[in-house]
Amino acid sequence: MPANDEAEVLGLLRDLPEVTPAQLSALHDRLAESSQAAGVLDVAYRTLDTPVGTLLLAATEAGLVRVAYAAEGHDQVLESLAARVSPRILKAPRRLDAAARELGEYFAGQRRRFDLPLDYRLATGFRRKVVGYLPGIGYGDTASYAAVAAAVGSPRAFRAVGTACATNPLPLIVPCHRVIRSDGDPGPYLGGRDAKRLLLELEAA
Amino acid sequence: MTGKQPFEAVVADHAATVLRVCRAVLGPADADDAWSETFLAALRAYPDLPGDANVEAWLVTIAHRKAIDVTRAAARRAVPVADVPEKPAAGRADGRDLDLADALAALPRRQREAVAYHYLAGLPYASVAAVTGGTADAARRAAADGIANLRKTYPGPEPVGSARPEGETHARQR
Numbered sequence: 493m494p495a496n497d498e499a500e501v502l503g504l505l506r507d508l509p510e511v512t513p514a515q516l517s518a519l520h521d522r523l524a525e526s527s528q529a530a531g532v533l534d535v536a537y538r539t540l541d542t543p544v545g546t547l548l549l550a551a552t553e554a555g556l557v558r559v560a561y562a563a564e565g566h567d568q569v570l571e572s573l574a575a576r577v578s579p580r581i582l583k584a585p586r587r588l589d590a591a592a593r594e595l596g597e598y599f600a601g602q603r604r605r606f607d608l609p610l611d612y613r614l615a616t617g618f619r620r621k622v623v624g625y626l627p628g629i630g631y632g633d634t635a636s637y638a639a640v641a642a643a644v645g646s647p648r649a650f651r652a653v654g655t656a657c658a659t660n661p662l663p664l665i666v667p668c669h670r671v672i673r674s675d676g677d678p679g680p681y682l683g684g685r686d687a688k689r690l691l692l693e694l695e696a697a
Numbered sequence: 698m699t700g701k702q703p704f705e706a707v708v709a710d711h712a713a714t715v716l717r718v719c720r721a722v723l724g725p726a727d728a729d730d731a732w733s734e735t736f737l738a739a740l741r742a743y744p745d746l747p748g749d750a751n752v753e754a755w756l757v758t759i760a761h762r763k764a765i766d767v768t769r770a771a772a773r774r775a776v777p778v779a780d781v782p783e784k785p786a787a788g789r790a791d792g793r794d795l796d797l798a799d800a801l802a803a804l805p806r807r808q809r810e811a812v813a814y815h816y817l818a819g820l821p822y823a824s825v826a827a828v829t830g831g832t833a834d835a836a837r838r839a840a841a842d843g844i845a846n847l848r849k850t851y852p853g854p855e856p857v858g859s860a861r862p863e864g865e866t867h868a869r870q871r
Contacts, residue, residue, distance in 0.1 A: 501816055501844055507797040511713045520708060523736050532741045574703045580740055581703035
């Protein structure tokens, strides 16, 4: 039996019916549903276009676990979720329906607080303490880094408060954009200074 | 934990190949079910997959088992009836005797598997043998026999008017 020329055989097999993007998309959707039903979808995510750019939203079974700005690099964020939470990650928008709806209402000026189950597992130690305090700063209000430091019982730790805000796993939902400098300057933001200004102006309207 | 990529990336990288393999081994009607079972099982087991594992070979191994399950389930469902139609007779409306998918479906299962796992999934014969059992030489022979049979039964693409990728040669000894 003569050996088959691999390239020639592959040319022959190219006559098989093609696999279309629509077919793969339908199978992907079916996998998202069945994995959710089977309880093996540890992290579901989607993206959402907003006035502050495209956001990545990710949720565990427990709740929203990560909101990420484009500047953070969505691929890197997903890799980090794979390492820190679980690699069982799929793009599966349904689990994020409520988060996407509430964020849409927020940007439309129709929502002042979020009512979503949150999974704080990516914030630990002092950062967790800060992130847990921030939802207490109401819509339209601001607080200084020093004031937040004092409120969580470590008045000298205002720099650590800055770090906690810069690594907030749930920006927007946990309002680190309401923490500003004592002189009134908005200060840095993980979504960029422009995004922070936009959010503060939205809430001041 | 080492840097294992999100499972979404595994789906993006391997979905099309696994679907081609499932179609080749099972035929188009059962391929979607086998694909879905394969990726659901893979997602379930993914955290335990060693970081240096060959993901394609791992997926083909799962798909092979799922294909066997699907075939057994179909056999259990099959109810004897008095007048069983034979396989579709050669000769199609478009005048071609047999399309390649039909020709592939008509191969003995071992040949179909060897062709699918080696040529469609790109596994070396040693890996094919690890999936199907038997030796690498036996897998190589099964694939060669399969291709030889395909050449006998499949007349080739329609020569006129069928779009082919640019630069592809049609040389095919038959």
